[in-house]
Amino acid sequence: xxxxxxxDHFQNPRNVGEIENPSGMGTVGNAKCGDIMRMYLDIxxxxxxxxxxxxxxxxxxxxxxSSMATTxxxxxxxxxxxxVTNKAVMEAxxxxxxxxxxxxxxxxxxxxxxxxxxxxxxxxxxxGLKKPKSDISxxxxxxxx
Amino acid sequence: MKQLIYLDNAxxxxxxxxxxxxxxxxxxxxxxxxxxxxxxSTPCKQAIAQARETIAESLGAKANxxxxxxxxxxxxxxxxxxxxxxxxxxxxHIITSRIEHHAVLHTCEYLEKxxxxxxxxxxxxxxxVKLDELKKAIRPDTILISIMFANNEIGxxxxxxxxxxxxxxxxxxxxxxxxxxxxxxxxxxxEYNIDMLSASGHKLNGPKGIGFLYIRTxxxxxxxxxxxxxERKRRGGTENVPAIAGLGKAVEMAxxxxxxxxxxxxxxRDYLIGRVMKEIPYVRLNGHPVNRLSNNANFAFQFxxxxxxxxxxxxxxxxxxxxxxxxxxxxxxxxxxxAIGLPHEIAHGSLRLTLSEENTKEQxxxxxxxxKAIVARLRSMSPLYEDFVKKNGR
Numbered sequence: 135x136x137x138x139x140x141x142d143h144f145q146n147p148r149n150v151g152e153i154e155n156p157s158g159m160g161t162v163g164n165a166k167c168g169d170i171m172r173m174y175l176d177i178x179x180x181x182x183x184x185x186x187x188x189x190x191x192x193x194x195x196x197x198x199x200s201s202m203a204t205t206x207x208x209x210x211x212x213x214x215x216x217x218v219t220n221k222a223v224m225e226a227x228x229x230x231x232x233x234x235x236x237x238x239x240x241x242x243x244x245x246x247x248x249x250x251x252x253x254x255x256x257x258x259x260x261x262g263l264k265k266p267k268s269d270i271s272x273x274x275x276x277x278x279x
Numbered sequence: 280m281k282q283l284i285y286l287d288n289a290x291x292x293x294x295x296x297x298x299x300x301x302x303x304x305x306x307x308x309x310x311x312x313x314x315x316x317x318x319x320s321t322p323c324k325q326a327i328a329q330a331r332e333t334i335a336e337s338l339g340a341k342a343n344x345x346x347x348x349x350x351x352x353x354x355x356x357x358x359x360x361x362x363x364x365x366x367x368x369x370x371x372h373i374i375t376s377r378i379e380h381h382a383v384l385h386t387c388e389y390l391e392k393x394x395x396x397x398x399x400x401x402x403x404x405x406x407x408v409k410l411d412e413l414k415k416a417i418r419p420d421t422i423l424i425s426i427m428f429a430n431n432e433i434g435x436x437x438x439x440x441x442x443x444x445x446x447x448x449x450x451x452x453x454x455x456x457x458x459x460x461x462x463x464x465x466x467x468x469x470e471y472n473i474d475m476l477s478a479s480g481h482k483l484n485g486p487k488g489i490g491f492l493y494i495r496t497x498x499x500x501x502x503x504x505x506x507x508x509x510e511r512k513r514r515g516g517t518e519n520v521p522a523i524a525g526l527g528k529a530v531e532m533a534x535x536x537x538x539x540x541x542x543x544x545x546x547x548r549d550y551l552i553g554r555v556m557k558e559i560p561y562v563r564l565n566g567h568p569v570n571r572l573s574n575n576a577n578f579a580f581q582f583x584x585x586x587x588x589x590x591x592x593x594x595x596x597x598x599x600x601x602x603x604x605x606x607x608x609x610x611x612x613x614x615x616x617x618a619i620g621l622p623h624e625i626a627h628g629s630l631r632l633t634l635s636e637e638n639t640k641e642q643x644x645x646x647x648x649x650x651k652a653i654v655a656r657l658r659s660m661s662p663l664y665e666d667f668v669k670k671n672g673r
Contacts, residue, residue: 136590144590150660161662165624168584168603168612172662189662191624193586193603197660 136194137228143198148205151187158255160247162266163240169196171244173204177252181212188244195234202226203241212249212260218242243267282596284642288482288574289431289459289633290600294525295484301528302486305521313518314507323520330527337534338476339467340493346510347523350490351458354477355382355425357492357503357514358454362423362475363390365499366452370420374451376400376408376437377618378430382477383456384614387425400426405567406435406619413445423452428460428476432602432615432631433566434575436464443472452498458482458490462533463541463572474498480522485529489522540636541573547643548634552576554647559654565616565629574634579621582664583628583657591653597646602629624663 136144153159157177163170169192176185186208190200203223207215220238224230230238247266253259285293304322311320313327328342335342348354363373375387377399387397398416400408408426424446429436439455446453454475457466461478468476475498479490494500494513506515533540552564561581580588585601592599602613603626611617612626621629632646658664 141590144587145594147660152665165622165627165663168623168627170662172665189660189665191582191661191663192584194590196584197587 135231136198137230139202139226139228140195140198140230143201143227144194147188147197147201149187149201149208150189152189153185153187156248158248158250158252160244160249160251160266162243162247163192163196165191168192169237169240171196171200171240173200173244173248175207175248175252177212183207183210183212183215192237192240193234195230195237196240198227199223199230199238199241200244203245207245212252215245215249216260216262218245284595284597284638284646286632286634286638286646287598287600288635289434289572289631291481291487292484292635293637294481294486295529295532297532298485298525298528302521302525305524309520313520314509323518326520326524326527327518330523330530333527333531333534334491337462337466337530338493339469341496343511344493344496346492346494346514347518347526348490348492348514349488349519350481351380351456351477351479352382353503354479354490354492355380355456356386358475358477358494358500359383359386359423359425360390361500361503362452362454362498363395365501366422367395370418370422371395372398372418372421373423373425374398374400374413374416374421375425376402376427378402378406378432378435378615379425379427380431380456380458383425383427402435402618404620405570406430406433406565406615407567407570408437408442410438410441410445413442417445417449417451421449421451423454425454425456428455428457428466429464429572430566430615431459432613433577433619434459434571434633435567436460436570436572439466439471439473446474447472459572462530462537463574465537468493468495475500480526480529483529483533486522486525489519489526491526543636544634544638545573547638547640548574548576550640551632551634551643551647554643555650558647559651562654563625565619565621572633575631576633577629577631579616579625580628580630580654581625582661582667583654585627585629587657588628588630588650588653591656592649595645595649597649600631600633602631603627 153174156174158175161172172189174187186204188200206218220242224238309322313323331342452474456477458479462483474495476493481487502513504514565577585603602616616626
């Protein structure tokens with residue numbers, strides 16, 4: 135079902151974890167549809183992404199796209215990171231099954247959400263970055279049983 | 280080859296070697312068309328008659344009430360569509376439940392688009408149909424009640440005797456999709472007042488592509504497959520003789536050791552459930568704790584997603600299934616898990632393991648140890664778990 139690269143990034147996900155006091159953090163997705171991604175960025179004064187970590191609740195493709203996306207933004211400037219699109223992530227993974235394409239969109243949105251958080255905190259504007267829509271970290275209460 | 284621990288017997292079962300042996304002569308030796316007049320076709324006719332007799336006996340039915348089909352889906356389609364057509368002058372209202380298999384639900388939706396009204400009964404937290412709601416749903420124009428015998432996902436066995444009783448009292452036809460229950464749970468169509476019953480061969484160690492529909496004598500249910508005069512003119516098409524012979528053999532064997540097999544599966548299943556519930560935090564058992572199929576275990580692990588679990592289990596050679604959206608090809612998790620009241624994100628973390636008598640305690644130990652490690656690993660990378668821990672402490 136999945137390519138070797140997807141399986142590799144699912145089995146050995148890169149950059150899993152949290153960053154304390156991150157420069158930017160974004161959570162996207164929705165537990166209802168079964169995928170939530172959280173991206174942490176550590177960005178230096180030259181706007182270079184020094185470190186990135188993620189946590190994901192989701193299927194194999196969701197984990198793999200999160201992992202691949204983190205490797206693609208690490209060491210990049212925020213401007214370059216913006217260019218890491220879902221298409222680029224998908225290509226880097228040698229493709230995804232059609233029903234899983236939305237997972238790659240989530241990875242792109244997670245990067246954008248974390249960058250937006252960084253921009254807000256620092257009162258700067260990143261060219262081409264729009265306010266992310268699907269940040270679920272506020273508003274939606276987690277359900278328990 | 281790596282080990283295989285097959286725990287998806289609700290999806291399909293291994294065909295018993297004896298069943299394969301029973302089928303083979305009807306490919307190579309007795310390949311005649313059962314409808315032909317010559318003597319060469321006699322063994323084929325006999326094989327069909329024998330299988331029909333075996334199945335009828337297993338249900339307390341008559342042989343001429345058993346109709347062979349391609350499987351559970353066809354049987355459900357036939358029962359519901361043909362009954363709707365035959366009884367539409369009496370009324371156009373059908374009662375079913377929210378947790379039926381899609382073969383029933385999508386058939387009902389099809390009929391809704393064609394002027395029928397369908398009431399989908401809610402179930403309680405264990406997945407049991409509420410009898411008082413069933414009684415309340417009955418109207419003068421209700422022509423059919425279709426409730427599954429046991430649920431394919433959570434294993435809950437429905438109060439079929441009571442439902443049959445209610446249907447009989449109101450003079451309404453009662454169909455049950457018994458695909459998961461037949462030959463696993465004793466069923467007597469007269470005792471339970473069942474008018475139509477669907478079953479499938481490959482859920483009881485028989486071949487795929489064969490099943491049957493029981494239709495009680497006197498029930499108006501016209502032909503579904505138009506063609507030749509096979510199956511008393513109700514289901515045209517040359518009979519799948521090898522598969523019918525195989526189904527007969529599978530039923531014979533399944534009925535012979537039904538209780539013994541169920542006891543063995545139940546003991547192993549309860550051991551599995553016991554260890555999982557005791558050793559893994561934030562887990563719940565889906566389905567009824569007692570009234571459930573003897574081989575069914577269905578868990579919901581909070582903060583993890585089902586497909587990820589399945590892939591990691593697969594790496595260890597363990598076959599299971601999940602009601603997560605990612606495994607269903609849609610964005611919604613299983614309708615059954617939502618119907619029993621699970622929030623979406625918990626339904627996404629469901630894992631169904633359905634055993635067979637071939638499984639061992641050693642396998643269960645390995646499976647539990649593997650699940651423990653997988654759940655711990657997936658939780659360590661789950662933002663939902665991170666939030667939970669920050670809020671509530673570990």
